[in-house]
Amino acid sequence: MIITRGLTKRYGRVVAVDDVDLEVREGDRYGFLGPNGSGKTTLVRLLLGLVYATSGEIEVLGSSAPARVLPSIGALVEGPAAYPHLSGRQNLSLLDAAGPGGRRRTRKRRIEDALEQVGLAGVDRRPVRAYSLGMRQRLGLAAALLRQPRLLILDEPTNGLDPRGIREIRDLLITLNEAGTTVFLSSHLLAEVEALCTRVGIVDRGRLVVQDSMDSLRAPTGHVVLETPDAAQVVGILDGQVVTRDGTRLVVRHPDPAELNATLVREGVRVSAIGAERRTLEEVVLNVTGHGSDRVERTP
Incomplete structure (x- = not known):
């Protein structure tokens, strides 16, 4: 589902992603971990074609051009954006109408299903400016689910949710995965990744330092x-x-x-x-990573 070879992204002297060989297999629930400033969000943006690589190769859903397969990918990157004066339903309708693959005849049904899946069916007509942080996060996840994607790429999807909400999203992702959706999840919540994911990749200072099954890491x-x-x-x-x-x-x-x-x-x-x-997942991560950093520099 996702393969990268020697993937590197530099911003001047700052190396955000450094020679990463990533492999996400079909059916995985893949947890992507690392300290602040380790390159996680930059790598997610590379996978979605939001930024371009300095060098290396990316293959997503069998394509080397992520833009071509975006209709088959659901994504939530950092904080979800929405028009604050419109309702959640109206925001989803506008989003679904943009780009290929959003058939108008089935739009209403798909929006209702997505809102139901994330627990917003009862409040979907409120303006988004009245939403809590957790509700905005749920709306962003609903947007990612609109097209029934083969691949979900999620960056901190449970940000702002209470414990019950986190459990509901975890159960939803497991259900979607069992129905055939591959899940790629970037998160700081180690306990949640440990409960959800079947494979794990850990980055530190831009480099992929661990990639293995959860069972192997916790043997x-x-x-x-x-x-x-x-x-x-x-x-x-x-x-x-x-x-x-x-x-x-x-x-x-x-x-x-x-x-x-x-x-x-x-x-x-x-x-x-x-x-x-x-070993707990926390022990594994702490053993292979250093302190968090907002900068990763390579001496010229």
Whole structure:
């Protein structure tokens, strides 16, 4: 669905996107992560043809010219724009009438479906100037869904939404994905990406530093996390296997939680909780990225 090869974007001496080889497969829910200033939004704009690459190649939906396939792409980039004096429905009607692919005969039905999907069906006749930030974000997402796209490219789609709204949008994206829509999501909400996405790309200082499945990134580390009031006893039993101890919590070098649990129970240890250690997505991101930056410079 999306392939880039050596994609680079420079603004003078500032390198916003640096030699990126991106691969988004059909059916992915792809989470795109990185610190502020790492090049995420610039790369999204490159994919949509809003800015031109300095060098490298882009292929979206099999085309090297993103403008040709835009009717098959739904996009929400940064803050959605709308005419404030018009209602949400009127804004969507104007947007749908612009460009190819928006058949007039089915426009009303498509607008109603999009508003229903994002939870705006009951307030769609209010002027947009009366919308909250979360409602504006929902309207932007409705605009992205108008043409029933094969590919959704979303930049911070849950910005301004409350926890219930975030959950509703997540469920909507999963439903759309299961129906055949590929989702490319740029976000700072790591917990949300962890709950939603099947593959992840992480950028740092313009470079793609990680691209892998969520399952691989969060695979067991080979350690076991153990909670017990008998922590001191465990240290004695597992001489040399305890990696860290924090009160009643221990991390133990052992491949099998069930086997370790049986061993400790035989020794009379009271086990409150036990399980394989897995890295969180936050730990993965912090491990491969530096501090956020608004500038990425390369020495000439």
